[in-house]
Amino acid sequence: MIDDGGDARLVRAGRLLAECWWRFRFGNGTEEIADHLAEAERLYDSFTDQTPGDVESAATVAIGRSTVAAFALRLCVDVEHGLNGGWDWDHEGPPLGEMEEWDEDGVSAAAAERAVRVARAALDADPDDPLVPLQLGQALAWIGDRDGAVAAYAEALRRDPWDGAAGECLGMLDVDPPKPPPADPVSRRRYGFAALRVEDRVTNSEWFEQRRLYGSLAAARADADAAVRDDEGLERELLEHTLRLELEVRLPGRPVTTYDLISRVPDHPDVGPFAIDWSGVPVDEPLEPPLPPGRVLRMDGMPCFYAATAPAP
Secondary structure: OOOOOHHHHHHHHHHHHHHHHHHHHHOOOHHHHHHHHHHHHHHHHHHHHHOOOOHHHHHHHHHHHHHHHHHHHHHHHHHHOOOOOOOOOOOOOOOOOHHHHHOOOOOOHHHHHHHHHHHHHHOOOOOOOOHHHHHHHHHHHHHOOHHHHHHHHHHHHHHOOOOHHHHHHHHHOOOOOOOOOOOOOEOOOOOEEEEEEEEEEOOOOOEEEEEEEEOOHHHHHHHHHHHHHOOOOOEHHHHHHOEEEEEEEEOOOOEOEEEEOHHHOOOOOOEOOOOOOOOOOOOOOOOOOEOOOOOOEEEOOEEEEEOOOOOOO
16 A cells, blocks of 8 residues: 555655666657656655655665666766766676776766765665665776675675676676576565566567566556556457566565466457456455565566556657
8 A cells, every 4th residue: 555645755756767767778868867866866855854764665765766876877977978888787787997998087976976875875775686786886897896896796696696687797897607596486575566577569579678566466457457458459469469468476485476467368359458357366365565665676687666657668
């Protein structure tokens, strides 16, 4: 349940960060990122000033602020000053000491120092999630702190041994990442939550993927229903070629359950809007303890945002 005050502000801030991530990915509307980051920062400040909050809310704010700072560094390097030598923040991060090589005037120094400081403050906010240590490692690599970056990337891999970007980042520092263990079907998270994996076709060969996080299955169901209901006029036989939709139910210490929702859309009617058959899906099952509202996580090599819907590509 999201209240109308503090929790709503945290969710709104997370949605702004999701919007920024989408704009970075597609290079579309990047001129709006700075304003989105500033608004997210104001929402976190307002929450801290006006809402006493609890430990989990404070952790959500800390992780959100680290993401704001990481995105601000990315904005400075990639968009505002064109200092990126060709690497990808989402998959590998900066080579060691790129600031010294590309930023002779030091225009990114303040953003990098802030990204390091804020990430260090948030490092223990969610000890199961690799997002913040990865952000810390990338900022440290940018400024040339190899030992610090190696330690941060290693911590990200300790939290998620299957995070390919963290392993790639270690490799760029001439450190062989440990071989990941066999895939673990059990949720390693402390929270119960639903994750809606949404893939929209961008071109004939490219899909845009995002993960939306929910503290209840009812909220995930409403969003999934809206996704197929919006395909008005689309032929049913083309639906799976346009949209992929999977629901993951994650409960602490239990195997992750995945439902292919497109396969649950009946063959008739032949043309949208469509509806999902939810029979057999435990939509009334409580997700305990629920994921804190507004929490940003990193799963399967990408940041995931709480009930955040990105614009259509």
